[in-house]
Each structure stands twice: as structure tokens, then as C-alpha cells.
Amino acid sequence: MISVLELSHVSKLFNPGTPDEKIALQHINLKLNPGDFVTIIGSNGAGKSTLMNIISGVMKPDAGAVRIDGQEISGLPEYRRSRWIGRVFQDPMAGTAPRMTIEENLAMAYRRGARRGLSVSINASRRSMFRESLERLGIGLENRLRAKVGLLSGGERQALSLLMATFTKPQILLLDEHTAALDPARAELITRLTDTIVREMQLTTLMVTHNMEQAIRLGNRLIMMDKGKIILDIDERTKKDLTIEKLLGEFERISGHKLSDDRVVLGG
Amino acid sequence: MISSLIGAVELGLLYALLALGVYITYRILDFPDLTVDGSFTTGGGIAAVMISHGYNAWLSCIVAFAGGIAAGLCTGLLHTKGKINGLLSGILMMIALHSINLRIMGKPNIAIIDADTVLTSVNPWIVLGSMLIIVLLLMNWFFRTDVGLALRATGDNDRMIRSFGANTDTTKIIGVSLSNGLVALSGALIAQQSGFADITMGVGMIVVGLASVIIGEAVFGARNIIHATISVVLGAIVYRIVVALALRVEWLDASDMKVITAVIVIIALVFPTASRAMKQKKMAKKRTEEITGALSKEFKGGDLRA
Ligand SMILES: Nc1ncnc2c1ncn2[C@@H]1O[C@H](COP(=O)(O)OP(=O)(O)OP(=O)(O)O)[C@@H](O)[C@H]1O
Ligand SMILES: [Mg+2]
Numbered sequence: 001m002i003s004v005l006e007l008s009h010v011s012k013l014f015n016p017g018t019p020d021e022k023i024a025l026q027h028i029n030l031k032l033n034p035g036d037f038v039t040i041i042g043s044n045g046a047g048k049s050t051l052m053n054i055i056s057g058v059m060k061p062d063a064g065a066v067r068i069d070g071q072e073i074s075g076l077p078e079y080r081r082s083r084w085i086g087r088v089f090q091d092p093m094a095g096t097a098p099r100m101t102i103e104e105n106l107a108m109a110y111r112r113g114a115r116r117g118l119s120v121s122i123n124a125s126r127r128s129m130f131r132e133s134l135e136r137l138g139i140g141l142e143n144r145l146r147a148k149v150g151l152l153s154g155g156e157r158q159a160l161s162l163l164m165a166t167f168t169k170p171q172i173l174l175l176d177e178h179t180a181a182l183d184p185a186r187a188e189l190i191t192r193l194t195d196t197i198v199r200e201m202q203l204t205t206l207m208v209t210h211n212m213e214q215a216i217r218l219g220n221r222l223i224m225m226d227k228g229k230i231i232l233d234i235d236e237r238t239k240k241d242l243t244i245e246k247l248l249g250e251f252e253r254i255s256g257h258k259l260s261d262d263r264v265v266l267g268g
Numbered sequence: 269m270i271s272s273l274i275g276a277v278e279l280g281l282l283y284a285l286l287a288l289g290v291y292i293t294y295r296i297l298d299f300p301d302l303t304v305d306g307s308f309t310t311g312g313g314i315a316a317v318m319i320s321h322g323y324n325a326w327l328s329c330i331v332a333f334a335g336g337i338a339a340g341l342c343t344g345l346l347h348t349k350g351k352i353n354g355l356l357s358g359i360l361m362m363i364a365l366h367s368i369n370l371r372i373m374g375k376p377n378i379a380i381i382d383a384d385t386v387l388t389s390v391n392p393w394i395v396l397g398s399m400l401i402i403v404l405l406l407m408n409w410f411f412r413t414d415v416g417l418a419l420r421a422t423g424d425n426d427r428m429i430r431s432f433g434a435n436t437d438t439t440k441i442i443g444v445s446l447s448n449g450l451v452a453l454s455g456a457l458i459a460q461q462s463g464f465a466d467i468t469m470g471v472g473m474i475v476v477g478l479a480s481v482i483i484g485e486a487v488f489g490a491r492n493i494i495h496a497t498i499s500v501v502l503g504a505i506v507y508r509i510v511v512a513l514a515l516r517v518e519w520l521d522a523s524d525m526k527v528i529t530a531v532i533v534i535i536a537l538v539f540p541t542a543s544r545a546m547k548q549k550k551m552a553k554k555r556t557e558e559i560t561g562a563l564s565k566e567f568k569g570g571d572l573r574a
Contacts, residue, residue: 056431082433095431097424100417101492108417113433116414164432 002070004204005032005055005172010064012050012228024050026228028064032172032204039215040208041247042225043260048208051225052176055206057081068171083113086165086203088158088178095161098150102141102160105149106130109164133163137193155186159193166197173198175207179214187211191218210264212244222247226255269516276512280505281396282457283476285403287484287504288497289336289450290477295485295496296411297443298423299347302358304451304477306365307339308470311452313369316378316465325386329456335372336452337445339365344441369467376467385460396457403450404497410446411493419443420493451477472526479529480504482536507532 012025024047032038042048053059055066057078066074068084089095096105107121107130127145134142137159141152149157158178166173175194179187195218198205209215215222222239224232224247231254234242251259286308293301311332318328339361346357370376386395410416421429422439430436451473459465484503490496507529514520514528 077435079430079433079435082431085431087431094425095428097421097428099424100420104417104420107414108421108429108432108434111414111418111432116418116434118410118413118415120409120412121414121417122412 001033003031003067004034004036004069005206006030006065006067006070007051007055008065008067010051010054010061010066012047012054012059013062016062023228025054025061028228028230030223030230032206034204035202036221037198037203037205037219038207038221038223039219040206040223040225041210041212041215041259045227046225047228048225049176050228052087052174052206052208055172056085056087056174084171085174086112086168086170086172087174088161088165088176090177090180092154092157092161092181095164096149096157099148101146101148102134102152103127103130103145105160105164106133106167109167112168112170133167137163139189153186155182155189158182158186158190162190162193162197166201166203169201169203171204173203173205175205177208177210180210194218212247212264216242216244216247224251224254226251231255272512272516273509276508277505278392278396278461280508281400281501282461283454283480283508284400284501284504285450285454285457286473286477287480287500287507288403288407289447289454290474291481291497291500292443292447292450294478294481295490296420296423297440297447299354299440299444300358300474301340301343301444301447302355302474303339303343303361303365303444303448304358304474305470305472306362306369307336307448307451308455308458308473309369309465309467310335310339310365310372310470311455312459312465312469313373313378313455313467314452315456315459316380317373319380319383319385319460320378325384325389325460329386329453332456333449333453336455337449339452340445340448341441343448344444347444348437348440366467373465373467377464379464380460381463386457387460392461400501404494404501407497408494415439415442472529475526475529475533476507479532479536480507482533483507483510486536 007028007030010025010028011023014020014022014024028051040048040051050059054061057073057076057080061074065072068081073081087095097108103122107126110126111121130145131142134145139156139159141156141160149160152160162178178194179190182190191214194207197203205219207219216239220236220239222234222242223230224234232250248259286304290301290304293299314332314335315325315328318331319325343357343361346352346360347354350357352360389395411420418429418434419439419442422434422436422443426436429439455470458469480503481500482503483506484499484501485496487506488499488502490499510532511525511528514525515522520528
């Protein structure tokens with residue numbers, strides 16, 4: 001079976017040759033099968049965001065290869081990879097255009113990966129499709145199609161970002177602590193939406209989280225990172241009997257130090 | 269008085285194209301493009317040269333528009349492919365255009381005072397009015413297309429639109445080109461209206477454009493693209509009226525206009541930031557009082573003597 005995503009020997013070095021030199025990723029090997037929903041945990045600076053940025057093409061790896069559906073894509077710029085990759089960022093401001101309306105944002109998401117031409121983006125049939133999709137979020141955005149996104153709350157924006165990122169069923173969905181900036185109730189709402197959408201669309205997903213309980217509860221695979229390496233890869237069966245204590249214990253045993261994450265949340 | 273007001277409205281309509289061009293870069297792309305000072309002259313120069321050589325005035329407008337697009341294209345390429353800071357790309361292009369404009373014109377000043385222009389053929393109000401309406405309609409159509417949305421998103425959140433597959437280099441280049449096309453067209457019309465093109469006619473045009481955009485938005489609002497573009501046109505007219513009125517003040521000279529314009533822009537730029545900062549300060553004070561107030565209450569509530 002061809003992996004949806006395959007990273008082989010991916011390494012990334014920041015500020016090479018300077019006193020600030022920093023190995024962010026070393027020899028990362030990772031294969032995702034279709035429908036894999038992988039949660040990623042790890043201490044601050046472990047390289048989780050760098051990994052996401054390398055997959056999406058924001059950064060280029062210094063060594064190694066990134067393949068999607070068996071095709072090498074390391075040379076492609078971010079905007080050309082986006083036809084396969086949907087992303088939600090940690091910052092609720094990052095995933096939407098604030099001065100544009102909800103329907104305009106959705107219209108842009110709808111054209112992911114397609115050639116953009118001179119046809120008018122929004123017509124009646126698209127608008128009703130947007131409305132239907134928004135209804136499924138269950139937070140009333142379907143009645144505010146023409147509201148500027150900048151007026152939405154962080155949680156609403158993140159829900160919209162999630163919908164936009166998954167709108168055209170990307171091959172890979174990358175979520176980088178996308179609930180971290182929200183209050184617990186909103187975070188839980190977005191987590192639930194994520195779980196529903198990923199399952200319904202059977203999206204191959206990588207989700208970085210600092211919430212141990214969430215990392216265990218969601219998905220079928222859990223990866224632990226430390227100092228630029230994947231130190232543990234837990235499959236579905238093992239994950240079923242995992243507890244937060246076991247997970248933290250395992251981290252300490254392998255890495256030799258405690259999991260240090262300034263945003264770490266143990267429970268949900 | 270009335271005639272000078274009518275003159276101001278006419279000038280406003282001519283400069284409205286410049287203002288719309290500046291609106292595209294400054295507001296939509298969030299790119300302060302100084303090419304404008306050069307490309308305005310490019311447009312005026314091309315029109316004057318062609319008209320004085322007997323070419324059709326409408327044709328000269330089209331060529332001027334194309335000339336502006338070419339200038340914008342260069343600035344866009346410098347900024348995106350050359351990775352030169354936006355302001356600097358504009359300045360470089362503006363300086364380069366000074367020489368290029370002299371080459372186009374052949375001399376620093378060309379008179380076309382008796383020639384047929386687009387403003388002499390039919391009633392100038394009809395020409396100007398229909399031209400502006402067409403430009404407004406085209407802009408409002410363009411900014412609702414897929415490319416147009418991507419262009420707007422580039423100025424709003426470029427990281428986001430890249431993650432949806434738009435090449436933001438391309439959208440920036442398109443925006444800066446269109447903008448300078450409009451600016452050059454405005455220059456071509458001004459040359460025809462005033463009867464000459466001068467190598468210095470573009471000096472300070474970026475500030476005039478900014479003033480129009482800012483006045484228009486402040487006075488008439490900017491809820492969406494249609495609303496904002498109409499406001500910008502009205503802003504250009506209001507600006508010209510302000511200028512006409514200022515010139516009637518005895519101790520002000522025509523040459524003081526640039527400083528007045530700069531002051532208008534400075535006020536318009538400083539005022540919103542300052543008022544936002546004030547609001548934030550007030551808010552912070554209020555919240556602090558609420559929170560510390562709540563804390564001291566909590567403290568009392570936890571008092572063990574109760
Ligand atoms: N653009 C950059 N330039 C220099 N160093 C960087 C850059 N981006 C990341 N780093 C460094 O690379 C390392 C990995 O960073 P990364 O952001 O991937 O960590 P992370 O696992 O996402 O951490 P966190 O949990 O804090 O988000 C860190 O030491 C960081 O300081
Ligand atoms: Mg991170």
C-alpha cells in the first residue's frame with residue numbers, strides 16, 4: 001500500500017554555522033496510511049511545528065524527502081502543495097481573512113488547488129452549499145454569511161478555519177495546536193468538531209496537541225517527539241489501554257527527562 | 269465661487285482614477301506603492317506625446333493605461349521576485365521612471381492645448397462620468413472573481429490564501445499593475461484636461477491619492493468593495509473641493525497645497541491609531557478595576573472571622 005504521506009530521513013537545521021545553530025528535526029521517518037488520525041505530543045521546541053511546516057512546504061528540509069501518494073514533493077512551494085494539504089493554525093487569526101466575509105472566505109477555500117480564473121466566486125447555488133456546510137458546525141454561522149470574519153470570536157473563527165481546511169477533502173489535514181488559544185469550552189467544541197469531521201470524511205490527519213487526555217482519546221495513533229526526533233509511535237491497540245500516567249512515564253523513561261510543555265494540559 | 273467648485277468636481281473625477289489605483293495597493297494589497305509618482309507622469313507623457321503626434325486621444329489613453337501596467341509590473345517583480353522591500357521597490361521604480369518618462373516625452377514639457385482630446389470631443393461630464401462608472405463596475409466585478417478574492421486575501425492574510433493554493437507573488441503583481449494602470453490613465457486625462465504634460469506632474473501624487481482614499485473612507489464609509497470604491501471617488505472630489513476652498517484663503521498659496529495635503533493625510537493616519545490606543549487604555553483601566561475589585565471582594569468573602 002502506498003502511504004498517503006511519507007517522510008524519509010527529514011532533517012532541518014536552523015541558523016546553520018552560527019552560534020544559534022539548532023537542530024529542529026533529525027532523521028524523521030514517518031508513514032501515514034489512508035485514514036490515519038495521528039496525535040502528536042512533545043515538549044516545547046521538540047520540532048512539532050517545524051514538522052508541520054516542512055510537510056506543508058512553508059519550510060524546506062535540509063535533507064530527506066517528503067512524498068504524498070508516493071510522489072516526491074520536496075521541491076514544490078507551499079501554494080502548489082495546498083491542493084493536497086489542509087491546515088489549521090494555532091492562532092485563530094491565521095486561518096481566515098478578517099476583512100472578508102464568511103462566504104468569501106469559504107469561496108476561497110472552495111477553490112483550493114484549482115486554477116483561479118475570472119469567474120465570479122459566489123453564486124446562489126454555492127451560497128446555499130456554504131450555508132449547509134456552516135449549519136453542520138452548529139454555531140449559527142449559517143445566518144451570518146455576509147458578516148466580516150474579523151467580527152467572529154476566536155472559537156467561531158477556528159470552527160470556520162476547520163471547515164475551510166477540510167472543505168475540499170484534502171489528502172492530509174494538519175492541525176497544529178488548533179485549540180490551544182481557546183478557552184476550555186470552546187476548545188472542547190472545536191475538538192469535537194474535529195473528531196466528527198475527520199471521521200466522517202476519513203481524513204488522514206496529523207494533530208499536534210498539548211492536551212494529553214485529548215491526544216489519547218482522539219485518533220488511532222499517537223506519536224511522541226523530543227529534541228527533533230520521534231521517540232515513540234503508539235499504534236491503535238496499545239493506545240486503547242493508555243493512560244496519562246503511563247504516557248508521561250513512558251516519555252520520561254525514553255527521553256530521560258520530564259515532559260516540559262508550558263501549555264501542557266493533563267485532563268480535558 | 270460656483271465655477272471654482274464645478275472645476276473642483278471635474279478635477280476630482282479625473283483624479284478619482286488615481287485614487288482608485290492607490291486604493292488597490294494601499295487598502296486592498298496593504299502595499300504602500302510609491303511607483304505612483306512616476307507612473308502618473310508616464311500616463312500623462314504618453315498621452316501628450318501621442319496626441320501631439322496626431323494619434324487618437326482614446327488610443328493614447330489605452331496606451332497610457334498599458335504603460336502604467338508595465339511600470340507596476342516592474343515594481344511588483346522587484347518586490348516579489350527580487351525580494352526588495354515594498355517601499356524601496358516603489359522608490360526605485362519611481363526614480364527609474366523619471367528618466368524613462370523623459371525618454372518618452374523627449375522634453376520636460378509638452379503642450380497639447382489646441383489638440384482634440386477625449387474631453388473635447390463630447391461633453392466632458394458624460395465622458396468622465398461614463399468612464400468612471402465603467403471602471404467602478406469592472407473593479408467590482410473583478411474583486412468578486414476567484415482571482416479578485418485571492419488578491420484581496422493577499423493583502424488581508426497572505427499566509428492563509430497561500431495555504432489555499434494561491435500564488436501570492438502573482439496576485440501582488442496583478443494588483444500593483446492594475447493600480448498603476450489606473451494611475452497612468454488618470455495622468456493621461458489630467459494632461460488632456462490641462463493641455464500639457466510636464467515631467468514633474470506626478471510629484472506628490474501618492475499623497476494626493478492617499479488623501480482621497482482616507483477622506484473618502486472617513487466621510488462615506490467602506491462596508492464592502494462597492495461601497496469603498498464609490499467612497500474613494502467621492503473622497504477624490506471632496507479633496508479637490510477642500511483644495512479649492514483652501515486656495516481661497518488669502519494667506520495660502522497654491523504652492524502650500526502639498527503641505528496641506530500632507531497634513532490631511534497625517535491627521536487621518538494618526539487619528540485612528542491614537543483613538544484606538546486611547547480606547548484600549550480606557551478598557552484596560554476599567555478591566556483592571558473590575559478584576560482587582562473582584563479580587564478584593566473575594567478576599568473579604570474568604571475572611572475566616574465571618
Ligand atoms: N524560524 C526559526 N528560526 C530559528 N529557529 C527556529 C525557527 N523555528 C523554530 N526554531 C527552533 O526549532 C526548534 C523546534 O521548534 P518548533 O516550533 O518546531 O517546536 P514545537 O515542537 O512546535 O514547540 P512548541 O510546543 O513550543 O510549539 C526550537 O528550538 C525553535 O526554537
Ligand atoms: Mg509549535
